[in-house]
Amino acid sequence: MSILMDYFIIIWGILLITLMSIGGFFMFRKFLKRLPKEDGKSTMDWEEYYMEKTKDMWGDSEKKLLEELVSPVPELFRDVARQSIASKIGEVALRKQSKKITQDVLIEGYIIATPKRDHKFLRKKLREKEIDITPYEPLFQLSPGTYKYKVKQKLKQKRPH
Secondary structure: OOHHHHHHHHHHHHHHHHHHHHHHHHHHHHHHHHOOOOOOOOOOHHHHHHHHHHHHHHHHHHHHHHHHHHHOOOHHHHHHHHHHHHHHHHHHHOOOOOOOOHHHHHHHHHHHHHOHHHHHHHHHHHHHHHOOOOOHHHHHHHHHHHHHHHHHHHHHHHHOO
């Protein structure tokens, strides 16, 4: 009987350490998103800014499409994913000086906001909805770091010296 209790305690200890490690990992990621960058604002501050600036620009069909696109994300993480993707879409809309979030802006922002491993699902979903992905092919090739670099270069070129 004591050998069973020993195994139970060992398994229970391993389970607790594993669950605390997973929780700590996600808490640490959130902490890193709250740290200020070189401009004085954190990643989360910028997300909130873009969400607030563009909340009136969303139409019902665009909200519905965004919900369909974030549907494969596990429900526990869906709210966080939705906010970060929607804020990137808002950033794209503001950069393009759009009056409204359109399907093109939504797809462009979604591609930019998601890692390459999620692009396969996006391509499949867009084919199901009979949306041509040809105009978005260059965006699928960019990594998030490359995208940020190219946007910064374009902004520098537009500024008068």
